[in-house]
Amino acid sequence: MRDELSALLEQAAPAIVREVAGALSQRSGSVYRARGVVATGRAVGDLVAAMVADVAAGNGKQLRAGLRDILSRLSEEAISFRDLRLVQEALRTDLFTRIEAADLPLAALRAVEDWFHELTHQCSLYLLAQREHLIDRQASEIEVKLAEQRQLSIPIVPIYEGVLLAPLVGNLDAYRAQVLTTRVLEVVGRSHARLLLLDVSGVPKVDQEVVDHLLRTTRAVRLLGCQTVLIGIAAELARTMAGLDLDTSELVVRRSLQEGLSHALATLGLAVARR
The missing domain is CATH 1.10.490 (Globin-like)
Structure with a gap:
């Protein structure tokens, strides 16, 4: 057969x-x-x-x-x-x-x-x-699209010659903190900025890992000749940072964006005068 x-x-x-x-x-x-x-x-x-x-x-x-x-x-x-x-x-x-x-x-x-x-x-x-x-x-x-959206959700804009502002809104997890570091280094390196105002007033909660990322970002930016000013630390964030075994002495902190801008102008040797 x-x-x-x-x-x-x-x-x-x-x-x-x-x-x-x-x-x-x-x-x-x-x-x-x-x-x-x-x-x-x-x-x-x-x-x-x-x-x-x-x-x-x-x-x-x-x-x-x-x-x-x-x-x-x-x-x-x-x-x-x-x-x-x-x-x-x-x-x-x-x-x-x-x-x-x-x-x-x-x-x-x-x-x-x-x-x-x-x-x-x-x-x-x-x-x-x-x-x-x-x-x-x-x-x-x-995942690629989410990564792109996360990057877009961290704008870094120039507010004065040599001064950048990075307003952070929403939860700052470890991934977004890494994205922040990458974006900051890219923009600072391209613009040769002298000061970065990092506004965290819109961040409701952070943990030790995120604070550590912020410190790493500050150190990396300093290597490019740029100073980071941390703005708008809420009471909960302050307690978190104070309770951590981290060296925060290198951070420049201001309560509000207005104080941060004043610090930036003073650092540049400038001042706002009434006309």
Whole structure:
């Protein structure tokens, strides 16, 4: 039975590929229509070749080893469930028609049916792998967008020649603190500013890690020749900083933006005078 089936499949393979590929390439909205009859024919030919080898060997080794490569050569994008179902149905219908016409025993149908069960299984694994890849890619894209939004949420603006203001609003977690350091160093290095007013009056709560980041930012900015002035420390933040075992003597602190600006002007040797 297996020899007769293998002989039938080998003999009919060119006709199977031609008819199945021709039918698939006419299906609107499918990857086969988009890729054309030649590319579809190559993919179907590879599937038929795997089936011929697997039926002769009595296993699904060729299919398991080659299905993903066959699909990736057909399309760089993930192939949909509909397209996978279309090729399975078209191949199955054509093959079963030929086997019945050749009056092969029922065992031949079962052998081919077993191969199609393996094809369904491998297609399911392919779809799962593609779904996981898509989820990972989307998660990475979301993380990038969130990072961009977090950077945009920390504006650093010049308010006077040589003076920058960085108003912080919302929770200042460790990630945003790292983003703050990166942004500050970038802007200070580009503008050659002498003073940075870091306004934390809009930060409701910070922990030891965040305070440590603020100190690191202050030290890094100082290496660029810029002094950091911490503005608007609330009572809770003051208690947090006082209770930490950290050296805060290097911080220049002012209660309000007005006092911070006055300090900046005095440092620059300037003063505001009434006209």
